[in-house]
Amino acid sequence: MTPDRHLSEDRLLDFYLQQRGGEADPVRSAVVRAHLTDCERCTRHYHELSSFLDAVHAESDDTVDEQFPEARLGAQFDRIMRRIDHLGRPGQVISFPTARRARPADATGGLGLTRRYVAAAAVASLLIGFTAGRFVTRSEFAATGQMASVSQTVAPAPAAANTAPSATRASADESFGSLDLSEIDSVNDTEPVILQAYDALTPTVREVNITQPR
């Protein structure tokens, strides 16, 4: 290799690693070494490279040695061995502070069973009450519902009958079917009722003040 052809940085790094690692290929090392003795430029590059790498290595060593002194490594060793001792053992369950009082196992089981019974009884009571409620309401309606509707729709005064809500009109029509025709005629013979608005029937404040003595 002539000084005209310089060594690449990769080759120099390879040489550096071979020198440090002790795995030098004798032939290649001899060629590079011979070139370095002749070529000043490559020698300078090699020194720059090796000084940089040595500085990085030294800096790294110092840092790691300071971060991991013997005391820290000893503590780490202890922790590893302690963890090894606890391998395969379940972790201890720490009770919650409010439940600090220890209860016997059967008492805890009994309490759980009682709670379950109470919940089941509450649900059963709700179901029974709902079913019974529906049954009672239906039977009462079947017994008294029809008569009540007739008495409510026929009995009111004529004026009130005209202002009855439309909801009761259907049941009133049905009840008319069971009345005598004479009663219908008598209703028709009476004077026709003039419909009035609710507002007209409602006394105003002024009227109240006039009628009431001061």
Next chain:
Amino acid sequence: MTPKLATAGVLAPGAGNLAAITADALPLPGGRDRTEDNRLAADLKALVGSGALAEARERFSGIVARHQRRASRIAYHYLGDAADADEAVQDAFIKVFSHISSYREELPFEVWFTRILINGCLDRRKATGRRQRWLAPMDATIESRPAAPVGVGASPETQLLARERHQQLMQAIDTLPGRQRTVFVLCHLNDRSPREVSELTGLKESTVRVHLFRAVRKLRRLLGGMP
């Protein structure tokens, strides 16, 4: 995001070229012996299998002591926070102990362990990223990470400079793409050869070298040559 490393036996059975690796193929840096690691791991597996947990615990403590510092170093470079790295190392060791029955003796224990550790670190990085999405960004003047401790007797100026250098380095490493970061951390900062990193990551050795070159080039551009 970096794809998870295939972990023989535990996280992804049947890892690529891992079958071709023999347990004692390479020496470990720092003069450690791979055979000793594998022997300890094989003993641990046998003891756990036979239910001799007290002896298994003792054997496992030896494994922890051998790999703890290196694991902390790797985890710290991945996570950039000492507390996170501490937890990641603990979790990795716990995982090793609880999954030791799936360890295959013909493979290097260190490769198996390192893959578990790195996958744990990647999971943590992902989780942290998800959390950060929901957090309001802090004021730029407030340091997001606790400052690295510096020497006790150092002057305030030295402390400040050291802290700045540390932050710059960690931020620069953090900006590397996933594979480049993995390769750089393992190869340069943890003194692994490209061949060993190839074992650990399941990448080809040439690919490891390419990622390393790119990582170094990018770091030089970002850091501009450290003093």
